Each structure stands twice: as structure tokens, then as C-alpha cells.
Amino acid sequence: MRIATWNVNSITARLPRLLAWLESSGTDVLCVQETKCTEEQFPSDELRELGYESAVHADGRWNGVALVSRVGLDDVVRGLPGGPEYAGAQEPRAVSATCGPVRLWSVYVPNGREITHDHYAYKLKWLGALKDAVAADAAGSRPFAVLGDFNIAPTDDDVWDRAVFEGSTHVTEPERAALAALRETGLSDVVPRPLKYAHPFTYWDYRQLGFPKNRGMRIDLVYGNGAFAGAVKDGYVDREERKGKGASDHAPVVVDLEL
DNA sequence: ATGGCATGCGTGGCATGA
Secondary structure, eight states: OEEEEEEOSOTTTTHHHHHHHHHHHTOSEEEEEOOOSBTTTSOHHHHHHTTOEEEEEOBSSSOOEEEEESSOOEEEEESOTTOOOBTTBOOOOEEEEEETTEEEEEEEOOOOOSTTSHHHHHHHHHHHHHHHHHHHHHTSSSOEEEEEEOOOOSSGGGBSOGGGGTTOTTSOHHHHHHHHHHHTTTOEEOOOBOSSSSSOOOEEOSSTTTTTTTOEEOOEEEEEOHHHHTTEEEEEEOGGGGSSTTOOSBOOEEEEEOO
16 A cells, blocks of 8 residues: 655646656555645546545645545544634644545644744644644554644754754754654654655755755654554655656655555 | 745735745
């Protein structure tokens, strides 16, 4: 079973690449982030023609998540139960479902913007609510994983130059502590292998030749419980998909399981 | 010293991203 997570940075802008990649990679379940569309605009018909069902949680030009599966899509939950509001509203940043033998979440953790910004406090609250929402499944015996764009580099090695991020979000101790608390529910970081260079970065800024210079970050993560992590046979970052015109600034993270 | 790129919305220049 091949499961992947990919921040597509607009599913409508990425649709030709997305459809081609699903076919060429043979992915069974894809966790999508930053759909940047309404639920009506989501390309459910095009995906259905390829044999995939979709569960979408989206409301317009920002955020938006989905689960796309060809191995079943049941018991869909849209949103983060108990999640905090930002600017008076719940944002579409989480969707979960059961896909065959495995329960999965697709999450788009708030960016945080700046350490002094309200968005940063919101990010930490959001992660706390995520921990509470997944704790029972994380501790369970059914294969379970939270996949997505966590907007946190778990260690200093997960950014191309730690010094550049001094004073910035994505690398702070409270963010990493929130990730550690999430792991303590029973989840472990399923680290993919890179296809090139030493470290499995998953995001490279569009600017300043970030990708050619491999100035990347590992912020797209797969957090699986024991039954999930124990079934993992391989995992990699498909950096080929970051190449060329019309690429997302994130590459897909692919995990193969024997379930 | 600054911005540099891409997206949506909507046709000009913001807001957002990390």
C-alpha cells in the first residue's frame, strides 16, 4: 500500500501534475494540503475518472485539505474537533478518514507567521488540539497516521541553514515541544529517504534558486503509531516532482507499507 | 538596502506562504 502526503499549493493550478503523478507513482492514498479552492471547485470528477474517491474540507482561496483514496474512504471527519478559531472562524486544516486497513489524517498546521504574531499562538493551540484529537487512535492497535504540512522542522538538521532561521517560526522550542507532545501519544516520525543529497527536505522556497541550491526544509511529516510504523517498508521524498515549470514548492512524501 | 516567486481574486495590487 502506497500512501503519500503533498502540499500542492492550489489543487486547480496543480491538477495536470497531480493526475499524472498519481498514475505514475501508483499512490493508493494521497493526503493533500493547500487545495486553495472551494469544495465545489475541487476536482472530484477528474480524480474519480482515475479511480479515486475524495474527502474534501475547504472553503476558498486559503488552506484546504483533502484525502484522495482508491482503497476506500469511510468515516470521514472534516475539521479538527476542539480546534481553536483564528479571526473568529475555524479554518479548514484537517480531514480524517479510514482507508482500507488504516486510519489517516491530512493536516495543514498553521504557519505561525512570526513569533510575536497571534498566528504563532494559534499554531501552538492548534497543535495541542490535534494531540488531544488523535490520542486515542494513536494509542490504538489499528494502523494510524497523521500526515501533512506541519510547518515545523523537527530538528536543526531539517533546515538547510539553522542560522538563517534564528528568531523565526518553524524551528522554535515551543513548536518542537508541541511535536514532541504529539509523538508522546504513541506516534513516531517516519523519516523518508532523500533521492538526492544528504537530507530529505520536502520544501524549497520558489525564490533565490532555493531548489537548485537545495536550500530546503523538512516540514512535511508522517507521524504513525506502532502498527503503522511497523508496517513501513520504504519511504522517500519525490523531489523529481519539485522540478520544472508549474511545480508546487513542496514535494510529495511517499511511504510504502505492507498491510 | 531591498526583493527576488507563485497563488487566488480579478485585471491592480494585496494577502499569504515559511
